[in-house]
Each structure stands twice: as C-alpha cells, then as structure tokens.
Amino acid sequence: MGLVSKDRLRAKLKNGDTTVRVLLSHPMHTGRAKNSAGELIAAEFIQDIRCWRNDVEILTMKCGTATAKNPYFSFQLVAGKAGDKISLRWVDNLGTKGLAETMVK
Numbered sequence: 001m002g003l004v005s006k007d008r009l010r011a012k013l014k015n016g017d018t019t020v021r022v023l024l025s026h027p028m029h030t031g032r033a034k035n036s037a038g039e040l041i042a043a044e045f046i047q048d049i050r051c052w053r054n055d056v057e058i059l060t061m062k063c064g065t066a067t068a069k070n071p072y073f074s075f076q077l078v079a080g081k082a083g084d085k086i087s088l089r090w091v092d093n094l095g096t097k098g099l100a101e102t103m104v105k
Contacts, residue, residue, distance in 0.1 A: 009100035011086040018080035018104055020051070022088055023072050026098070030065040044094055046071070052087040053077060080104055 006025040011018055024046065031043025045067060051059035058077060084104040091097050 007088075007090075007098055007100040009086065009088055009102045011080075011084070011102050011104040013080060013082060013104060014076075016079065018053070018077040018084065018086070019074070020077060020086060020088075021072075021074045022100065023070065024049075024090060024098065025070055026090075026092065028065075028067055028069045028071065032065075044092060044096075046090050046092045049073070049088065049090045051089075052085075053080065054085050055087075 008021075008023040010021045013019075026046055027044055028046065029041050029044040031040065033041045035041055043065065045065050046063045049059075049061040049063065050057060059075065061073070063071070082104055085101065086104060087099070087101045089097065089099050
C-alpha cells in the first residue's frame with residue numbers, strides 16, 4: 001500500500017559536494033493523540049529512510065514517534081557531479097512506502 005505522496009527532493013552541487021534537501025509528506029502520528037471524539041489516533045510514523053546516489057546506498061536514517069509531521073531533512077554528500085541520480089525511499093510502521101528521485105543540478 002502506498003500514499004499519494006507529495007515528497008520533495010532537491011540535490012545541488014555546492015562547493016564540490018552535493019547538498020540534498022528533502023521534505024516528506026507524512027502525518028507522523030505518535031499513537032498518543034486523540035481525535036475530536038476522544039479516541040486515540042493510531043500510531044503512524046516513518047521508521048526507515050534510505051538514500052542512494054547512482055544506485056549505491058549512501059545513507060540510512062532511523063526515525064520514531066518524536067519526528068515532526070512532514071519532516072524536513074538536509075544533508076551533504078562528499079563529492080558528486082551534475083546529473084547524478086539521487087533516490088530516497090522511506091517506510092513507515094504500517095508498511096506504507098514512499099519514493100522520491102531527482103538529478104543533481
């Protein structure tokens with residue numbers, strides 16, 4: 001099952017290194033909040049984020065319930081060149097997956 005995702009991924013060369021910025025579209029429910037009827041909202045949060053440059057895995061992040069709704073991440077990768085393919089995949093605790101891809105500019 002997948003979400004209709006509006007994840008945004010940007011990668012840009014800066015001073016010889018690749019700067020990657022990502023904004024993930026996800027509700028990130030902790031499982032402790034209540035809805036208007038006073039019922040608990042089930043936990044739904046991103047657990048695993050992985051990033052590849054040209055099909056080589058270069059980054060793995062683990063997240064939990066303390067991560068904000070629609071999380072934003074920015075990180076730098078050593079070296080790189082214009083046209084490199086950057087792919088990012090995430091998986092949440094319910095098995096929902098998201099994928100975003102871009103080319104380095």
